[in-house]
Amino acid sequence: MTVEEALRSGGIDAREARLLLAAATGFPEGDVFQIGGLAKADSVCAARLSGSPRRAEILDKVGGNGRLEALFTDERAQVAPVFYACSQSFTRYLADRIGVRTVVVLFSRVPSGAWLSDLAAAAGEPLDALRRAWLVGIGVEQVARD
Numbered sequence: 001m002t003v004e005e006a007l008r009s010g011g012i013d014a015r016e017a018r019l020l021l022a023a024a025t026g027f028p029e030g031d032v033f034q035i036g037g038l039a040k041a042d043s044v045c046a047a048r049l050s051g052s053p054r055r056a057e058i059l060d061k062v063g064g065n066g067r068l069e070a071l072f073t074d075e076r077a078q079v080a081p082v083f084y085a086c087s088q089s090f091t092r093y094l095a096d097r098i099g100v101r102t103v104v105v106l107f108s109r110v111p112s113g114a115w116l117s118d119l120a121a122a123a124g125e126p127l128d129a130l131r132r133a134w135l136v137g138i139g140v141e142q143v144a145r146d
Contacts, residue, residue, distance in 0.1 A: 034081070041139040042091040045049055048082040049140055055082070062086045063094075093134040098122040 035044050049055045054070070057091045058079055061068040070079045095103045102122050109115040135141065 014077075027079045030067060035085045036093055037090060041085055041092060045082070045086040045089040045146050046138045048085055052082045054079055058086065059131075060134075063127060063134075066103050084131065090131070090134055093137065094119075094123075094130070097130070 022030075029045060049059070052058065057070070058068065062083065068083055070076065072082065091103065098119070099122075106115045106119055106122075107119055109118055116127060119130070123130055
């Protein structure tokens with residue numbers, strides 16, 4: 001019986017399935033970038049931003065349009081731990097601000113570009129203001145002014 005079949009049949013739960021898949025593939029289950037979970041995302045993001053010479057490039061893509069090109073190059077190791085910690089922090093900020101359901105709906109609106117106006121309507125302010133408030137909230141005001 002495969003992991004997928006065991007999961008479907010109820011023989012194992014989702015957590016057991018993830019652990020089995022991690023063992024079978026060699027990919028670690030869980031916190032790949034050692035963020036420490038949602039409770040630590042803000043402080044880890046702030047600390048990693050403060051030490052990153054690429055912080056402006058990274059922040060341009062956290063909650064922004066397009067992809068961080070360095071994630072798809074041999075420079076990934078320099079930017080991924082910062083980018084993913086900050087993306088997790090910002091997404092949590094948005095969920096706290098406008099609700100998880102609204103954030104989930106916004107993801108489906110990204111391809112059409114409607115997510116920006118929908119986000120502004122839900123939050124009562126545009127993305128740039130939300131990003132500034134998030135950065136100030138996690139204690140990186142100097143980055144907000146860069």
